[in-house]
Amino acid sequence: AQTVTQSQPEMSVQEAETVTLSCTYDTSESDYYLFWYKQPPSRQMILVIRQEAYKQQNATENRFSVNFQKAAKSFSLKISDSQLGDAAMYFCAYRSAYGNKLVFGAGTILRVKS
Amino acid sequence: GAGVSQTPSNKVTEKGKYVELRCDPISGHTALYWYRQSLGQGPEFLIYFQGTGAADDSGLPNDRFFAVRPEGSVSTLKIQRTERGDSAVYLCASSAPRLAGGTDTQYFGPGTRLTVL
Numbered sequence: 347a348q349t350v351t352q353s354q355p356e357m358s359v360q361e362a363e364t365v366t367l368s369c370t371y372d373t374s375e376s377d378y379y380l381f382w383y384k385q386p387p388s389r390q391m392i393l394v395i396r397q398e399a400y401k402q403q404n405a406t407e408n409r410f411s412v413n414f415q416k417a418a419k420s421f422s423l424k425i426s427d428s429q430l431g432d433a434a435m436y437f438c439a440y441r442s443a444y445g446n447k448l449v450f451g452a453g454t455i456l457r458v459k460s
Numbered sequence: 461g462a463g464v465s466q467t468p469s470n471k472v473t474e475k476g477k478y479v480e481l482r483c484d485p486i487s488g489h490t491a492l493y494w495y496r497q498s499l500g501q502g503p504e505f506l507i508y509f510q511g512t513g514a515a516d517d518s519g520l521p522n523d524r525f526f527a528v529r530p531e532g533s534v535s536t537l538k539i540q541r542t543e544r545g546d547s548a549v550y551l552c553a554s555s556a557p558r559l560a561g562g563t564d565t566q567y568f569g570p571g572t573r574l575t576v577l
Contacts, residue, residue, distance in 0.1 A: 350502075383568075389549060391503070391568035437502050446491065446516065448553075448566060450502030 348373045350440050352451035359428045360459050366413075367423045367454050369438030377443035380414065380421045385453070386434040394436070397421065399443075425456075433458040462486070464569035466552050472575045473542055481537040481572045485554030492535050493553040493566060494527055503551050509535060510557075542576045549573050 349372045359365035371380070382394040397405045397414050404412050409426045425432055438451040465484040473479050485492050490511055495503035505519040509529045517527075524542075529535040539546055553566040 381565075389551075389571045389573075391551065391553075393565060393567070396565060439502075446508050446564075447493065447505035447519070448495075448503070449505070452500075452502050 348375075348378075348440050348442065348449050350438050350449050350451035352438055352454050354454045355452075356455045356457070358457045358459060359425070359432075361428055361430060363428055364424060364426045365428055365456065367425075367436050367438075367456065369421045369423070369451055371419050371421065371438070371440050373419070373440065373442070375442055375444070379441045379443065380412075381439040381441070381448070382410070382412070382421075382423045383437045383439060383450075384432075384434045385437060391437070395423065428458050430458050430460060432456060464552055464554050464567055466550075466569040466572050468572060469570065470573045470575070472577065474577050475542060475544060477542050477576075479539050479542055479574065481539075481550050481574070483535045483537070483552030483554075483569060485533065485535070485552070486556075486567060489554035489556050489567075490532065491555045491557055491564070491566075492529060493555075494535070494537050495551040495553065497549040497551055497571070499548070506537070506550075539574075542574075544576050547574055547576045 351370045378399045380397045384392045395407045411424045413422045435453045437453045439448040467482045492509040494506040497503040508516040512532045524540045526538045549571040551571045553568045555566045
């Protein structure tokens with residue numbers, strides 16, 4: 347079974363600075379998708395970024411980018427120019443290309459200081 | 461269009477009671493998922509529907525949990541004889557399969573917080 351590990355329960359960043367959230371995963375499959383979701387106190391899970399494992403190029407969405415290291419099974423999220431609205435719980439998630447369910451990590455709470 | 465909606469937003473019930481949680485997916489999304497999120501943890505998969513049928517119910521913890529999607533749109537998660545350990549946020553998500561021109565990315569609703577006293 348696949349597992350996702352987020353080793354940082356909590357992170358803090360100063361407004362306008364850059365922060366990196368870590369995620370590692372375990373799988374024997376070669377074809378899969380990885381995601382970062384943001385969950386603010388409203389509980390609404392919002393997709394931040396998505397990466398297909400067959401793509402070597404790291405995904406980027408505005409201030410959010412990932413460092414995808416397939417051999418190391420690592421998928422970190424970098425948030426540049428952090429804003430107060432970025433404060434939330436961030437979840438890393440895995441989905442097999444042959445399945446449908448998402449497997450989530452335990453999450454990292456991101457606090458943004460003004 | 462409108463996103464995934466879930467009702468009620470909060471539900472408080474007593475141990476042993478029966479509860480129903482409702483999910484309205486994004487219009488046109490044929491795939492629907494239920495997850496359970498306990499306090500301080502990531503969501504855990506419960507069940508996946510493709511159309512009206514449950515394609516994967518491997519995450520349902522026991523036979524007290526049941527879900528339906530009779531017309532391929534709205535889904536109801538049903539919990540019988542609730543226990544205190546069932547207290548959690550129940551999240552619903554929907555997606556449009558790639559064959560239908562979608563990206564199969566799952567879009568989530570705001571969840572229902574269930575508290576069993």
